[in-house]
Amino acid sequence: MTQELVVVTGGAGFIGSHTVDRLLERGCRVVVLDNFSTGKRENLDHRRDDENLRIIEVNVADGIWAALSSVEQAWQPVDRIIHLAAQTAVVTSIVNPLDDIRSNYATTVHLLEYARCRGVKKVVFASSAAVYGDVDESPVRETAPKVPLSPYGIDKLGSEMYLRYYAEVHGIPTNALRFFNVYGPRQDPKSAYSGVISIFMDRASRGVGITIFGDGEQTRDFVFVGDVSRAIVTACFSESASREPVNIGTGNETTVNQLAQLVIDAIGSKSAITHAPSRAGEIVRSCADVGAAKASLGFEAQIPIADGLKQTADWFQSQS
Numbered sequence: 001m002t003q004e005l006v007v008v009t010g011g012a013g014f015i016g017s018h019t020v021d022r023l024l025e026r027g028c029r030v031v032v033l034d035n036f037s038t039g040k041r042e043n044l045d046h047r048r049d050d051e052n053l054r055i056i057e058v059n060v061a062d063g064i065w066a067a068l069s070s071v072e073q074a075w076q077p078v079d080r081i082i083h084l085a086a087q088t089a090v091v092t093s094i095v096n097p098l099d100d101i102r103s104n105y106a107t108t109v110h111l112l113e114y115a116r117c118r119g120v121k122k123v124v125f126a127s128s129a130a131v132y133g134d135v136d137e138s139p140v141r142e143t144a145p146k147v148p149l150s151p152y153g154i155d156k157l158g159s160e161m162y163l164r165y166y167a168e169v170h171g172i173p174t175n176a177l178r179f180f181n182v183y184g185p186r187q188d189p190k191s192a193y194s195g196v197i198s199i200f201m202d203r204a205s206r207g208v209g210i211t212i213f214g215d216g217e218q219t220r221d222f223v224f225v226g227d228v229s230r231a232i233v234t235a236c237f238s239e240s241a242s243r244e245p246v247n248i249g250t251g252n253e254t255t256v257n258q259l260a261q262l263v264i265d266a267i268g269s270k271s272a273i274t275h276a277p278s279r280a281g282e283i284v285r286s287c288a289d290v291g292a293a294k295a296s297l298g299f300e301a302q303i304p305i306a307d308g309l310k311q312t313a314d315w316f317q318s319q320s
């Protein structure tokens with residue numbers, strides 16, 4: 001059987017590097033396109049000698065044709081694309097919406113145009129629960145109203161619509177996956193925009209206080225990166241998946257108070273928990289309805305939060 005060539009934009013990032021691991025384990029050839037704005041070469045260091053991996057430094061907002069031409073010549077045509085590269089800071093998107101349109105919206109269209117011209121077999125896109133905004137429904141179904149509260153969420157929703165258009169009109173199979181709160185090893189705790197888990201882990205491992213904004217009863221659906229990368233690769237190779245976007249979460253709600261205690265337990269820390277005034281605009285409840293992912297992809301998250309946090313804590317402690 002010929003090897004499949006999969007392009008992963010943002011493949012040096014947190015979710016991307018785990019996705020690359022899975023694809024290589026599956027026997028694919030993998031091309032990572034990354035500008036290392038938030039991704040790191042060290043996330044793929046353990047694959048340094050893998051002859052099936054190419055890493056190309058490129059800003060995908062500038063287009064991907066030139067970057068991929070050498071690979072197409074040396075290897076083979078691109079079979080599938082997993083598009084994870086994005087400017088991921090919601091606050092930055094609010095400060096500079098025009099930049100966000102270029103990096104998080106126009107780039108999706110660049111990739112879809114490439115896919116159309118090259119007859120790519122599948123495009124998988126990293127969307128987000130941010131497309132919903134602050135919905136009343138919990139767990140939230142894919143059919144809930146979409147009222148994104150940031151350019152980041154708007155550009156994810158617009159990208160989803162382009163995926164659907166290319167599927168309907170140009171016959172390119174596409175899947176948009178709406179990730180909820182993803183956590184796990186390689187999530188950068190130093191980033192001001194990193195997930196709450198890596199910030200809590202960082203503080204717990206240093207034994208300094210953990211601050212919770214508001215009463216801590218706000219909930220999130222925390223999904224382990226190993227589950228998310230499995231959903232991505234499943235969608236990438238699925239012939240039967242619906243073209244409707246699907247939620248990728250666990251279907252379980254965890255309060256931020258519970259989370260802080262779970263992190264302290266996983267690290268074995270003595271950090272104290274304190275509360276600060278709630279932040280304006282913070283979403284109170286967020287939890288995925290996971291029925292559509294099961295029906296479309298046969299995907300269900302498997303890693304319980306305590307196990308995922310233990311793996312994350314072990315990684316954190318191995319870094320210090």
Ligand SMILES: NC(=O)c1ccc[n+]([C@@H]2O[C@H](COP(=O)([O-])OP(=O)(O)OC[C@H]3O[C@@H](n4cnc5c(N)ncnc54)[C@H](O)[C@@H]3O)[C@@H](O)[C@H]2O)c1
Pocket residue numbers: 009010011012013014015016033034035036037038039040058059060061083084085086087088103126127128129178179180181182183195
């Ligand atoms: N982590 C989460 O909880 C979460 C939730 C919902 C959606 N997502 C989406 O999942 C995807 C991956 O997120 P992540 O958490 O792994 O973040 P990340 O910052 O670790 O990964 C993003 C990667 O894209 C690269 N990148 C950014 N802009 C680029 C550009 N213009 N050209 C080339 N490379 C570029 C970065 O260097 C990085 O390697 C993103 O699209 C993000 O919006 C993440």
